[in-house]
Amino acid sequence: MKLATWNINSLNVRLPQVLDWLQANPVDVLCLQELKLTDDKFPMDAFTQAGYHAVWAGQKTYNGVAILSRQPGTGMIRNIPGLEDPQQRVLALTVPAPGGDIRVICAYCPNGQAVGTDKYEYKLHWFAAMREWLKGELDLHPRLAVLGDYNVAPADADVHDPAKWEGQVLVSGPEREAFFALIDLGLVDSFRLFEQPEKTFSWWDYRMMGFRRNAGLRIDHILLSNILAQDCTACVVDKGPRGNPQPSDHAPVIATLKD
Structure with missing residues:
Protein backbone atom coordinates (compact mmCIF):
# COMPACT_ATOMS: atom_id res chain seq x y z
CA MET A 1 0.00 0.00 0.00
CA LYS A 2 1.31 3.43 -0.92
CA LEU A 3 0.61 6.73 0.85
CA ALA A 4 1.74 10.01 -0.68
CA THR A 5 1.71 13.72 0.06
CA TRP A 6 2.14 16.65 -2.31
CA ASN A 7 1.81 20.40 -1.87
CA ILE A 8 0.58 21.27 -5.35
CA ASN A 9 0.47 25.08 -4.85
CA SER A 10 -2.86 25.63 -6.68
CA LEU A 11 -5.00 22.76 -7.86
CA ASN A 12 -6.45 24.92 -10.61
CA VAL A 13 -3.01 25.29 -12.14
CA ARG A 14 -1.66 21.85 -11.35
CA LEU A 15 -4.67 19.56 -11.88
CA PRO A 16 -3.35 18.07 -15.16
CA GLN A 17 -0.02 17.36 -13.49
CA VAL A 18 -1.70 15.68 -10.52
CA LEU A 19 -3.80 13.48 -12.82
CA ASP A 20 -0.76 12.56 -14.91
CA TRP A 21 1.20 11.72 -11.80
CA LEU A 22 -1.58 9.53 -10.42
CA GLN A 23 -1.79 7.65 -13.70
CA ALA A 24 1.94 6.93 -13.53
CA ASN A 25 1.92 6.42 -9.76
CA PRO A 26 -1.42 4.87 -8.74
CA VAL A 27 -0.97 5.35 -5.00
CA ASP A 28 -3.71 4.23 -2.63
CA VAL A 29 -3.88 7.59 -0.81
CA LEU A 30 -2.71 11.03 -1.88
CA CYS A 31 -2.82 14.00 0.47
CA LEU A 32 -2.79 17.40 -1.25
CA GLN A 33 -2.01 20.78 0.25
CA GLU A 34 -2.45 24.37 -0.93
CA LEU A 35 -5.50 23.75 -3.09
CA LYS A 36 -6.14 27.51 -3.22
CA LEU A 37 -9.77 27.08 -4.25
CA THR A 38 -13.17 27.10 -2.60
CA ASP A 39 -15.10 23.92 -1.87
CA ASP A 40 -17.45 24.38 -4.81
CA LYS A 41 -14.53 24.58 -7.26
CA PHE A 42 -12.98 21.24 -6.29
CA PRO A 43 -12.65 19.07 -9.46
CA MET A 44 -14.33 15.96 -8.04
CA ASP A 45 -15.38 14.62 -11.43
CA ALA A 46 -11.78 14.55 -12.67
CA PHE A 47 -10.67 12.48 -9.69
CA THR A 48 -13.67 10.17 -9.92
CA GLN A 49 -12.74 9.43 -13.52
CA ALA A 50 -9.20 8.70 -12.33
CA GLY A 51 -10.55 6.14 -9.87
CA TYR A 52 -10.40 8.10 -6.62
CA HIS A 53 -12.74 9.17 -3.88
CA ALA A 54 -12.03 12.53 -2.25
CA VAL A 55 -12.69 14.71 0.74
CA TRP A 56 -11.53 18.30 0.82
CA ALA A 57 -11.48 21.55 2.77
CA GLY A 58 -11.10 24.52 0.47
CA GLN A 59 -10.31 28.19 0.92
CA LYS A 60 -10.17 30.98 -1.62
CA THR A 61 -6.65 31.97 -2.70
CA TYR A 62 -4.87 30.35 0.26
CA ASN A 63 -4.43 27.02 2.03
CA GLY A 64 -6.85 24.15 1.41
CA VAL A 65 -6.27 20.39 1.79
CA ALA A 66 -7.67 17.19 0.28
CA ILE A 67 -7.37 13.43 0.72
CA LEU A 68 -7.75 11.23 -2.36
CA SER A 69 -8.24 7.51 -1.74
CA ARG A 70 -8.89 4.44 -3.84
CA GLN A 71 -11.46 3.26 -1.30
CA PRO A 72 -14.03 5.55 0.35
CA GLY A 73 -13.07 6.64 3.84
CA THR A 74 -15.03 7.28 7.01
CA GLY A 75 -14.89 9.47 10.10
CA MET A 76 -13.79 12.68 8.40
CA ILE A 77 -12.69 15.54 10.62
CA ARG A 78 -12.11 19.01 9.17
CA ASN A 79 -9.69 21.29 11.06
CA ILE A 80 -8.18 20.74 14.51
CA PRO A 81 -11.00 20.26 17.02
CA GLY A 82 -11.02 23.01 19.64
CA LEU A 83 -8.76 25.34 17.68
CA GLU A 84 -10.53 28.47 16.47
CA ASP A 85 -8.90 28.97 13.09
CA PRO A 86 -10.54 30.00 9.80
CA GLN A 87 -7.59 28.68 7.81
CA GLN A 88 -8.27 25.34 6.15
CA ARG A 89 -5.22 23.26 7.01
CA VAL A 90 -6.23 19.82 8.30
CA LEU A 91 -8.32 16.84 7.25
CA ALA A 92 -8.55 13.42 8.88
CA LEU A 93 -10.04 10.30 7.32
CA THR A 94 -10.01 6.59 8.10
CA VAL A 95 -9.27 4.52 4.99
CA PRO A 96 -9.47 0.74 4.51
CA ALA A 97 -6.18 -1.15 4.21
CA PRO A 98 -5.26 -4.85 3.94
CA GLY A 99 -3.65 -4.92 7.36
CA GLY A 100 -6.39 -2.89 9.04
CA ASP A 101 -7.86 0.56 8.65
CA ILE A 102 -5.43 3.48 8.64
CA ARG A 103 -6.23 6.87 10.09
CA VAL A 104 -4.84 9.38 7.58
CA ILE A 105 -4.27 13.00 8.53
CA CYS A 106 -3.44 15.55 5.85
CA ALA A 107 -1.82 18.69 7.22
CA TYR A 108 -0.69 21.98 5.74
CA CYS A 109 1.27 23.47 8.62
CA PRO A 110 1.71 27.25 8.78
CA ASN A 111 4.79 28.77 7.16
CA GLY A 112 5.51 31.30 9.89
CA GLN A 113 6.78 34.06 7.53
CA ALA A 114 9.72 35.15 9.72
CA VAL A 115 10.99 34.49 13.22
CA GLY A 116 9.47 36.89 15.72
CA THR A 117 6.39 37.81 13.67
CA ASP A 118 2.74 37.24 14.59
CA LYS A 119 2.60 34.54 11.92
CA TYR A 120 5.55 32.78 13.55
CA GLU A 121 3.78 32.81 16.92
CA TYR A 122 0.63 31.51 15.23
CA LYS A 123 2.69 28.66 13.77
CA LEU A 124 3.99 27.60 17.17
CA HIS A 125 0.51 27.86 18.70
CA TRP A 126 -0.90 25.79 15.83
CA PHE A 127 1.72 23.07 16.32
CA ALA A 128 0.91 22.92 20.03
CA ALA A 129 -2.80 22.47 19.25
CA MET A 130 -1.95 19.85 16.62
CA ARG A 131 0.08 17.90 19.17
CA GLU A 132 -2.72 17.89 21.74
CA TRP A 133 -5.20 16.62 19.17
CA LEU A 134 -2.84 13.96 17.81
CA LYS A 135 -2.45 12.52 21.30
CA GLY A 136 -6.08 11.52 21.24
CA GLU A 137 -6.00 10.41 17.62
CA LEU A 138 -3.15 8.03 18.39
CA ASP A 139 -5.06 6.57 21.30
CA LEU A 140 -8.08 5.98 19.08
CA HIS A 141 -6.15 4.94 15.97
CA PRO A 142 -2.87 3.09 16.59
CA ARG A 143 -2.49 2.73 12.79
CA LEU A 144 -2.05 6.43 12.08
CA ALA A 145 -0.23 8.38 9.36
CA VAL A 146 0.24 12.15 9.35
CA LEU A 147 1.19 13.41 5.90
CA GLY A 148 1.77 16.91 4.66
CA ASP A 149 3.79 20.05 4.27
CA TYR A 150 5.12 20.68 7.77
CA ASN A 151 7.12 23.78 6.81
CA VAL A 152 9.92 22.50 9.06
CA ALA A 153 13.27 21.06 8.01
CA PRO A 154 13.97 18.85 11.04
CA ALA A 155 17.77 18.67 10.80
CA ASP A 156 20.69 20.29 9.03
CA ALA A 157 20.82 17.27 6.71
CA ASP A 158 17.46 18.49 5.40
CA VAL A 159 18.85 21.89 4.41
CA HIS A 160 21.00 22.63 1.36
CA ASP A 161 23.05 25.28 3.19
CA PRO A 162 22.61 25.09 6.98
CA ALA A 163 24.86 28.08 7.67
CA LYS A 164 22.87 30.28 5.30
CA TRP A 165 19.56 29.21 6.85
CA GLU A 166 20.64 29.22 10.49
CA GLY A 167 18.03 30.83 12.73
CA GLN A 168 15.57 31.47 9.94
CA VAL A 169 11.97 30.39 9.66
CA LEU A 170 11.54 26.69 8.72
CA VAL A 171 14.73 25.73 10.56
CA SER A 172 14.64 27.73 13.81
CA GLY A 173 15.02 25.97 17.13
CA GLU A 198 22.51 13.08 0.60
CA LYS A 199 20.83 16.39 -0.13
CA THR A 200 17.41 14.93 -0.82
CA PHE A 201 14.84 17.70 -0.57
CA SER A 202 11.12 18.14 -1.23
CA TRP A 203 10.91 21.92 -1.80
CA TRP A 204 12.96 24.29 -3.93
CA ASP A 205 12.43 28.03 -4.25
CA TYR A 206 11.21 29.21 -7.64
CA ARG A 207 13.78 32.00 -7.50
CA MET A 208 17.49 31.90 -8.34
CA MET A 209 17.26 28.52 -10.12
CA GLY A 210 16.70 26.78 -6.80
CA PHE A 211 15.75 23.45 -8.31
CA ARG A 212 18.53 23.45 -10.88
CA ARG A 213 21.07 24.10 -8.13
CA ASN A 214 19.32 21.67 -5.75
CA ALA A 215 19.09 24.51 -3.24
CA GLY A 216 16.20 23.00 -1.35
CA LEU A 217 14.76 21.89 1.96
CA ARG A 218 13.03 18.71 3.11
CA ILE A 219 9.85 20.08 4.64
CA ASP A 220 7.25 17.56 3.40
CA HIS A 221 6.99 14.54 5.66
CA ILE A 222 5.11 11.31 6.28
CA LEU A 223 5.02 10.54 10.00
CA LEU A 224 3.85 7.04 10.90
CA SER A 225 2.77 5.55 14.21
CA ASN A 226 5.15 2.95 15.56
CA ILE A 227 2.86 0.13 14.42
CA LEU A 228 2.71 1.43 10.85
CA ALA A 229 6.43 2.19 10.82
CA GLN A 230 7.12 -1.52 11.32
CA ASP A 231 5.33 -2.17 8.02
CA CYS A 232 7.06 0.60 6.07
CA THR A 233 9.34 -0.76 3.35
CA ALA A 234 10.32 2.47 1.57
CA CYS A 235 9.96 6.25 1.60
CA VAL A 236 11.12 8.39 -1.31
CA VAL A 237 10.85 11.87 -2.77
CA ASP A 238 9.79 11.93 -6.42
CA LYS A 239 11.61 14.94 -7.85
CA GLY A 240 10.26 14.35 -11.35
CA PRO A 241 7.22 16.67 -11.18
CA ARG A 242 9.40 19.57 -9.97
CA GLY A 243 10.95 19.58 -13.44
CA ASN A 244 7.59 20.04 -15.17
CA PRO A 245 6.68 23.26 -16.95
CA GLN A 246 4.88 25.46 -14.40
CA PRO A 247 5.60 23.05 -11.55
CA SER A 248 4.67 23.23 -7.92
CA ASP A 249 7.65 24.26 -5.83
CA HIS A 250 7.19 20.98 -3.90
CA ALA A 251 7.70 17.35 -4.93
CA PRO A 252 5.60 14.34 -3.88
CA VAL A 253 6.76 12.11 -1.04
CA ILE A 254 5.67 8.45 -1.08
CA ALA A 255 5.76 5.83 1.68
CA THR A 256 5.22 2.16 0.91
CA LEU A 257 3.65 -0.17 3.49
CA LYS A 258 3.48 -3.95 3.43
CA ASP A 259 -0.01 -5.22 2.53
Whole structure:
Protein backbone atom coordinates (compact mmCIF):
# COMPACT_ATOMS: atom_id res chain seq x y z
CA MET A 1 0.00 0.00 0.00
CA LYS A 2 1.31 3.43 -0.92
CA LEU A 3 0.61 6.73 0.85
CA ALA A 4 1.74 10.01 -0.68
CA THR A 5 1.71 13.72 0.06
CA TRP A 6 2.14 16.65 -2.31
CA ASN A 7 1.81 20.40 -1.87
CA ILE A 8 0.58 21.27 -5.35
CA ASN A 9 0.47 25.08 -4.85
CA SER A 10 -2.86 25.63 -6.68
CA LEU A 11 -5.00 22.76 -7.86
CA ASN A 12 -6.45 24.92 -10.61
CA VAL A 13 -3.01 25.29 -12.14
CA ARG A 14 -1.66 21.85 -11.35
CA LEU A 15 -4.67 19.56 -11.88
CA PRO A 16 -3.35 18.07 -15.16
CA GLN A 17 -0.02 17.36 -13.49
CA VAL A 18 -1.70 15.68 -10.52
CA LEU A 19 -3.80 13.48 -12.82
CA ASP A 20 -0.76 12.56 -14.91
CA TRP A 21 1.20 11.72 -11.80
CA LEU A 22 -1.58 9.53 -10.42
CA GLN A 23 -1.79 7.65 -13.70
CA ALA A 24 1.94 6.93 -13.53
CA ASN A 25 1.92 6.42 -9.76
CA PRO A 26 -1.42 4.87 -8.74
CA VAL A 27 -0.97 5.35 -5.00
CA ASP A 28 -3.71 4.23 -2.63
CA VAL A 29 -3.88 7.59 -0.81
CA LEU A 30 -2.71 11.03 -1.88
CA CYS A 31 -2.82 14.00 0.47
CA LEU A 32 -2.79 17.40 -1.25
CA GLN A 33 -2.01 20.78 0.25
CA GLU A 34 -2.45 24.37 -0.93
CA LEU A 35 -5.50 23.75 -3.09
CA LYS A 36 -6.14 27.51 -3.22
CA LEU A 37 -9.77 27.08 -4.25
CA THR A 38 -13.17 27.10 -2.60
CA ASP A 39 -15.10 23.92 -1.87
CA ASP A 40 -17.45 24.38 -4.81
CA LYS A 41 -14.53 24.58 -7.26
CA PHE A 42 -12.98 21.24 -6.29
CA PRO A 43 -12.65 19.07 -9.46
CA MET A 44 -14.33 15.96 -8.04
CA ASP A 45 -15.38 14.62 -11.43
CA ALA A 46 -11.78 14.55 -12.67
CA PHE A 47 -10.67 12.48 -9.69
CA THR A 48 -13.67 10.17 -9.92
CA GLN A 49 -12.74 9.43 -13.52
CA ALA A 50 -9.20 8.70 -12.33
CA GLY A 51 -10.55 6.14 -9.87
CA TYR A 52 -10.40 8.10 -6.62
CA HIS A 53 -12.74 9.17 -3.88
CA ALA A 54 -12.03 12.53 -2.25
CA VAL A 55 -12.69 14.71 0.74
CA TRP A 56 -11.53 18.30 0.82
CA ALA A 57 -11.48 21.55 2.77
CA GLY A 58 -11.10 24.52 0.47
CA GLN A 59 -10.31 28.19 0.92
CA LYS A 60 -10.17 30.98 -1.62
CA THR A 61 -6.65 31.97 -2.70
CA TYR A 62 -4.87 30.35 0.26
CA ASN A 63 -4.43 27.02 2.03
CA GLY A 64 -6.85 24.15 1.41
CA VAL A 65 -6.27 20.39 1.79
CA ALA A 66 -7.67 17.19 0.28
CA ILE A 67 -7.37 13.43 0.72
CA LEU A 68 -7.75 11.23 -2.36
CA SER A 69 -8.24 7.51 -1.74
CA ARG A 70 -8.89 4.44 -3.84
CA GLN A 71 -11.46 3.26 -1.30
CA PRO A 72 -14.03 5.55 0.35
CA GLY A 73 -13.07 6.64 3.84
CA THR A 74 -15.03 7.28 7.01
CA GLY A 75 -14.89 9.47 10.10
CA MET A 76 -13.79 12.68 8.40
CA ILE A 77 -12.69 15.54 10.62
CA ARG A 78 -12.11 19.01 9.17
CA ASN A 79 -9.69 21.29 11.06
CA ILE A 80 -8.18 20.74 14.51
CA PRO A 81 -11.00 20.26 17.02
CA GLY A 82 -11.02 23.01 19.64
CA LEU A 83 -8.76 25.34 17.68
CA GLU A 84 -10.53 28.47 16.47
CA ASP A 85 -8.90 28.97 13.09
CA PRO A 86 -10.54 30.00 9.80
CA GLN A 87 -7.59 28.68 7.81
CA GLN A 88 -8.27 25.34 6.15
CA ARG A 89 -5.22 23.26 7.01
CA VAL A 90 -6.23 19.82 8.30
CA LEU A 91 -8.32 16.84 7.25
CA ALA A 92 -8.55 13.42 8.88
CA LEU A 93 -10.04 10.30 7.32
CA THR A 94 -10.01 6.59 8.10
CA VAL A 95 -9.27 4.52 4.99
CA PRO A 96 -9.47 0.74 4.51
CA ALA A 97 -6.18 -1.15 4.21
CA PRO A 98 -5.26 -4.85 3.94
CA GLY A 99 -3.65 -4.92 7.36
CA GLY A 100 -6.39 -2.89 9.04
CA ASP A 101 -7.86 0.56 8.65
CA ILE A 102 -5.43 3.48 8.64
CA ARG A 103 -6.23 6.87 10.09
CA VAL A 104 -4.84 9.38 7.58
CA ILE A 105 -4.27 13.00 8.53
CA CYS A 106 -3.44 15.55 5.85
CA ALA A 107 -1.82 18.69 7.22
CA TYR A 108 -0.69 21.98 5.74
CA CYS A 109 1.27 23.47 8.62
CA PRO A 110 1.71 27.25 8.78
CA ASN A 111 4.79 28.77 7.16
CA GLY A 112 5.51 31.30 9.89
CA GLN A 113 6.78 34.06 7.53
CA ALA A 114 9.72 35.15 9.72
CA VAL A 115 10.99 34.49 13.22
CA GLY A 116 9.47 36.89 15.72
CA THR A 117 6.39 37.81 13.67
CA ASP A 118 2.74 37.24 14.59
CA LYS A 119 2.60 34.54 11.92
CA TYR A 120 5.55 32.78 13.55
CA GLU A 121 3.78 32.81 16.92
CA TYR A 122 0.63 31.51 15.23
CA LYS A 123 2.69 28.66 13.77
CA LEU A 124 3.99 27.60 17.17
CA HIS A 125 0.51 27.86 18.70
CA TRP A 126 -0.90 25.79 15.83
CA PHE A 127 1.72 23.07 16.32
CA ALA A 128 0.91 22.92 20.03
CA ALA A 129 -2.80 22.47 19.25
CA MET A 130 -1.95 19.85 16.62
CA ARG A 131 0.08 17.90 19.17
CA GLU A 132 -2.72 17.89 21.74
CA TRP A 133 -5.20 16.62 19.17
CA LEU A 134 -2.84 13.96 17.81
CA LYS A 135 -2.45 12.52 21.30
CA GLY A 136 -6.08 11.52 21.24
CA GLU A 137 -6.00 10.41 17.62
CA LEU A 138 -3.15 8.03 18.39
CA ASP A 139 -5.06 6.57 21.30
CA LEU A 140 -8.08 5.98 19.08
CA HIS A 141 -6.15 4.94 15.97
CA PRO A 142 -2.87 3.09 16.59
CA ARG A 143 -2.49 2.73 12.79
CA LEU A 144 -2.05 6.43 12.08
CA ALA A 145 -0.23 8.38 9.36
CA VAL A 146 0.24 12.15 9.35
CA LEU A 147 1.19 13.41 5.90
CA GLY A 148 1.77 16.91 4.66
CA ASP A 149 3.79 20.05 4.27
CA TYR A 150 5.12 20.68 7.77
CA ASN A 151 7.12 23.78 6.81
CA VAL A 152 9.92 22.50 9.06
CA ALA A 153 13.27 21.06 8.01
CA PRO A 154 13.97 18.85 11.04
CA ALA A 155 17.77 18.67 10.80
CA ASP A 156 20.69 20.29 9.03
CA ALA A 157 20.82 17.27 6.71
CA ASP A 158 17.46 18.49 5.40
CA VAL A 159 18.85 21.89 4.41
CA HIS A 160 21.00 22.63 1.36
CA ASP A 161 23.05 25.28 3.19
CA PRO A 162 22.61 25.09 6.98
CA ALA A 163 24.86 28.08 7.67
CA LYS A 164 22.87 30.28 5.30
CA TRP A 165 19.56 29.21 6.85
CA GLU A 166 20.64 29.22 10.49
CA GLY A 167 18.03 30.83 12.73
CA GLN A 168 15.57 31.47 9.94
CA VAL A 169 11.97 30.39 9.66
CA LEU A 170 11.54 26.69 8.72
CA VAL A 171 14.73 25.73 10.56
CA SER A 172 14.64 27.73 13.81
CA GLY A 173 15.02 25.97 17.13
CA PRO A 174 11.42 26.40 18.36
CA GLU A 175 10.03 25.09 15.06
CA ARG A 176 12.22 22.01 15.18
CA GLU A 177 11.26 21.46 18.80
CA ALA A 178 7.58 21.63 17.79
CA PHE A 179 8.19 19.05 15.07
CA PHE A 180 9.97 16.65 17.42
CA ALA A 181 7.23 17.14 20.00
CA LEU A 182 4.98 15.39 17.46
CA ILE A 183 7.57 12.65 17.02
CA ASP A 184 7.69 12.18 20.78
CA LEU A 185 4.00 11.24 20.82
CA GLY A 186 5.00 7.95 19.18
CA LEU A 187 5.49 8.87 15.54
CA VAL A 188 8.34 8.08 13.16
CA ASP A 189 9.74 10.11 10.25
CA SER A 190 9.36 7.41 7.60
CA PHE A 191 11.97 8.98 5.31
CA ARG A 192 14.65 8.48 7.95
CA LEU A 193 13.86 4.80 8.39
CA PHE A 194 16.02 4.18 5.32
CA GLU A 195 19.41 5.15 3.98
CA GLN A 196 18.81 8.11 1.67
CA PRO A 197 20.89 10.00 -0.88
CA GLU A 198 22.51 13.08 0.60
CA LYS A 199 20.83 16.39 -0.13
CA THR A 200 17.41 14.93 -0.82
CA PHE A 201 14.84 17.70 -0.57
CA SER A 202 11.12 18.14 -1.23
CA TRP A 203 10.91 21.92 -1.80
CA TRP A 204 12.96 24.29 -3.93
CA ASP A 205 12.43 28.03 -4.25
CA TYR A 206 11.21 29.21 -7.64
CA ARG A 207 13.78 32.00 -7.50
CA MET A 208 17.49 31.90 -8.34
CA MET A 209 17.26 28.52 -10.12
CA GLY A 210 16.70 26.78 -6.80
CA PHE A 211 15.75 23.45 -8.31
CA ARG A 212 18.53 23.45 -10.88
CA ARG A 213 21.07 24.10 -8.13
CA ASN A 214 19.32 21.67 -5.75
CA ALA A 215 19.09 24.51 -3.24
CA GLY A 216 16.20 23.00 -1.35
CA LEU A 217 14.76 21.89 1.96
CA ARG A 218 13.03 18.71 3.11
CA ILE A 219 9.85 20.08 4.64
CA ASP A 220 7.25 17.56 3.40
CA HIS A 221 6.99 14.54 5.66
CA ILE A 222 5.11 11.31 6.28
CA LEU A 223 5.02 10.54 10.00
CA LEU A 224 3.85 7.04 10.90
CA SER A 225 2.77 5.55 14.21
CA ASN A 226 5.15 2.95 15.56
CA ILE A 227 2.86 0.13 14.42
CA LEU A 228 2.71 1.43 10.85
CA ALA A 229 6.43 2.19 10.82
CA GLN A 230 7.12 -1.52 11.32
CA ASP A 231 5.33 -2.17 8.02
CA CYS A 232 7.06 0.60 6.07
CA THR A 233 9.34 -0.76 3.35
CA ALA A 234 10.32 2.47 1.57
CA CYS A 235 9.96 6.25 1.60
CA VAL A 236 11.12 8.39 -1.31
CA VAL A 237 10.85 11.87 -2.77
CA ASP A 238 9.79 11.93 -6.42
CA LYS A 239 11.61 14.94 -7.85
CA GLY A 240 10.26 14.35 -11.35
CA PRO A 241 7.22 16.67 -11.18
CA ARG A 242 9.40 19.57 -9.97
CA GLY A 243 10.95 19.58 -13.44
CA ASN A 244 7.59 20.04 -15.17
CA PRO A 245 6.68 23.26 -16.95
CA GLN A 246 4.88 25.46 -14.40
CA PRO A 247 5.60 23.05 -11.55
CA SER A 248 4.67 23.23 -7.92
CA ASP A 249 7.65 24.26 -5.83
CA HIS A 250 7.19 20.98 -3.90
CA ALA A 251 7.70 17.35 -4.93
CA PRO A 252 5.60 14.34 -3.88
CA VAL A 253 6.76 12.11 -1.04
CA ILE A 254 5.67 8.45 -1.08
CA ALA A 255 5.76 5.83 1.68
CA THR A 256 5.22 2.16 0.91
CA LEU A 257 3.65 -0.17 3.49
CA LYS A 258 3.48 -3.95 3.43
CA ASP A 259 -0.01 -5.22 2.53
